[in-house]
Amino acid sequence: xxxxxxxxxxxxxxKFYGTFHALKDINISVNQGERVVICGPSGSGKSTxxxxxxGLENHNSGKLVIDGIEVFEGSKExxxxxxxxxxxxxxxxxxxxxxxxxxxxxxxxKVRKISKSAAEETARMYLERVHIPEQADKYPAQLSGGQQQxxxxxxxxxxxxxxxxxxxxxxxxxxxxxxxxLDVMVELADTGMTMxxxxxxxxxxxxxxxxxxxMEAGSIVEVSPPETFFTNPKSERCRMFLDQILxx
Amino acid sequence: MSSAQxxxxxxxxxxxxxxxxxxxxxxxxxxxxxxxxxxxxxxxSFVGAQSMGYNWQWYRVPQFLYTYTEExxxxxxxxxxxxxxxxxxxxxxxxxxxxxLIVALLRLxxxxxxxxxxxxxxxxxxxxxxxxxxxxxxYVLGPIFGFDRYTASVLCLAVFHSALISExxxxxxxxxxxxxxxxxxxxxxxxxxxxxxxxxxxxxxFMLPPMTGEVVHxxxxxxxxxxxxxxxxxxxxxxxxxxxxxxxxxxxxIAIVYMVVTLILSVGVSYLxxxxxxxx
Ligand SMILES: Nc1ncnc2c1ncn2[C@@H]1O[C@H](COP(=O)(O)OP(=O)(O)OP(=O)(O)O)[C@@H](O)[C@H]1O
Ligand SMILES: [Mg+2]
Numbered sequence: 389x390x391x392x393x394x395x396x397x398x399x400x401x402x403k404f405y406g407t408f409h410a411l412k413d414i415n416i417s418v419n420q421g422e423r424v425v426i427c428g429p430s431g432s433g434k435s436t437x438x439x440x441x442x443g444l445e446n447h448n449s450g451k452l453v454i455d456g457i458e459v460f461e462g463s464k465e466x467x468x469x470x471x472x473x474x475x476x477x478x479x480x481x482x483x484x485x486x487x488x489x490x491x492x493x494x495x496x497x498k499v500r501k502i503s504k505s506a507a508e509e510t511a512r513m514y515l516e517r518v519h520i521p522e523q524a525d526k527y528p529a530q531l532s533g534g535q536q537q538x539x540x541x542x543x544x545x546x547x548x549x550x551x552x553x554x555x556x557x558x559x560x561x562x563x564x565x566x567x568x569x570l571d572v573m574v575e576l577a578d579t580g581m582t583m584x585x586x587x588x589x590x591x592x593x594x595x596x597x598x599x600x601x602x603m604e605a606g607s608i609v610e611v612s613p614p615e616t617f618f619t620n621p622k623s624e625r626c627r628m629f630l631d632q633i634l635x636x
Numbered sequence: 637m638s639s640a641q642x643x644x645x646x647x648x649x650x651x652x653x654x655x656x657x658x659x660x661x662x663x664x665x666x667x668x669x670x671x672x673x674x675x676x677x678x679x680x681s682f683v684g685a686q687s688m689g690y691n692w693q694w695y696r697v698p699q700f701l702y703t704y705t706e707e708x709x710x711x712x713x714x715x716x717x718x719x720x721x722x723x724x725x726x727x728x729x730x731x732x733x734x735x736x737l738i739v740a741l742l743r744l745x746x747x748x749x750x751x752x753x754x755x756x757x758x759x760x761x762x763x764x765x766x767x768x769x770x771x772x773x774x775y776v777l778g779p780i781f782g783f784d785r786y787t788a789s790v791l792c793l794a795v796f797h798s799a800l801i802s803e804x805x806x807x808x809x810x811x812x813x814x815x816x817x818x819x820x821x822x823x824x825x826x827x828x829x830x831x832x833x834x835x836x837x838x839x840x841x842f843m844l845p846p847m848t849g850e851v852v853h854x855x856x857x858x859x860x861x862x863x864x865x866x867x868x869x870x871x872x873x874x875x876x877x878x879x880x881x882x883x884x885x886x887x888x889x890i891a892i893v894y895m896v897v898t899l900i901l902s903v904g905v906s907y908l909x910x911x912x913x914x915x916x
Contacts, residue, residue: 481819
């Protein structure tokens with residue numbers, strides 16, 4: 389771990405949906421190359437937080453700075469920032485009318501203005517990286533869920549993002565496909581990518597996380613390294629949560 | 637998969653629908669019935685016309701459809717009218733789609749002003765009869781902005797149908813899941829890029845069926861411009877009748893020509909739809 393300025397820094401962030409207080413005074417920072425795993429019960433605001441990072445949701449107060457760019461509603465720099473931030477969704481959100489290869493090249497070509505041949509070369513390289521080079525010309529609907537999610541990861545990688553955000557990337561998958569996606573994510577972690585990952589896959593968390601974050605009811609309750617997080621969590625609520633999910 | 641070997645049917649057979657329903661549902665009966673009804677109507681109108689002393693002159697109709705002389709084969713005035721109708725409809729449809737898309741995007745923009753302008757426009761157009769709108773364009777806006785009857789007709793049809801088309805486009809755009817927006821946004825696409833490369837291509841399959849309906853509707857409502865004597869199919873029909881007094885034959889013919897055109901359109905598009913289904 390490094391001591392330089394954090395690549396993601398969140399100070400006193402609050403977020404409301406109407407009158408509902410979805411995120412309460414969030415403070416967290418993530419360093420370059422750090423892997424953060426966020427967990428917590430349903431409705432605790434994990435998705436909301438991670439979606440604030442790339443501006444899919446707008447926070448109402450507080451300061452959020454990513455890679456030196458301040459994130460706020462209507463910021464002109466948001467689009468540049470999003471290229472630095474890869475996002476992988478629970479529901480994949482692949483483009484169903486485009487082939488796998490086109491899904492991967494459309495961003496680089498239209499957003500980064502890279503030539504088609506260069507974009508395809510990069511795309512094939514990343515398809516190789518997620519172990520499905522042979523699926524390039526298929527449509528997303530022709531792939532299994534696990535394959536689709538790996539395409540989605542490759543799509544973000546093709547944008548040459550500096551930070552990858554994952555929002556429960558395996559919870560829409562059949563059990564037998566979860567590992568193929570987690571394996572790709574572990575490999576990605578090994579490359580030194582900065583990752584913020586919402587997941588309840590604790591095996592994965594143990595393997596890659598530098599920092600564990602536990603959220604509840606819109607607040608961050610616990611931030612600790614995995615060694616203490618799994619063996620000796622500070623808060624009672626976190627202990628109960630872990631007991632519950634580790635039972636399975 | 638053990639049942640693969642044993643092919644005996646264990647369950648009781650389903651009850652058949654009543655015999656009468658089965659007979660009416662058969663293709664042959666439907667076709668016979670169809671022809672009986674159609675010839676009934678034809679015969680009825682023939683007899684009715686006969687009794688009012690109408691002199692049928694169908695043999696004089698073909699000359700308006702085509703002529704065949706030493707100089708060769710030539711299409712008649714009705715086809716000239718049809719060509720004008722199609723041209724008018726096509727121009728109006730393209731304009732209506734562009735205008736409709738603008739209105740739909742304004743409405744979806746999330747800007748208060750945009751939404752207000754779009755809704756104002758929609759309500760205005762929806763609550764004026766097409767005929768009155770045509771008079772407005774021809775007698776009021778025409779002189780003010782200095783455009784002729786043809787332009788007035790095209791603009792009137794375009795504006796009228798843009799209101800309907802904008803709703804079709806809006807529904808099609810909304811039918812694309814929200815996740816597509818998020819996927820596109822997260823790779824840094826602008827709103828315009830997202831519409832162009834992600835949303836619109838996917839909404840076409842939702843838009844195609846109602847849009848065909850709209851084209852058919854437009855071809856039919858284009859007949860209204862005959863009231864300001866723009867040369868098209870209906871106007872040509874009126875002209876022929878005022879020369880020949882064959883109102884029954886000509887109106888039947890004109891109606892059939894409209895029908896043939898709109899049927900071809902519908903069939904063509906349902907073929908397109910099938911193709912799109914396969915592609916996805
Ligand atoms: N668009 C929205 N409008 C109103 N309330 C919302 C909206 N999105 C989320 N919420 C609320 O905010 C709270 C946090 O939601 P969020 O999706 O961030 O939870 P989560 O921790 O990701 O839960 P899960 O594990 O179920 O995905 C929930 O109570 C949810 O009902
Ligand atoms: Mg969530």
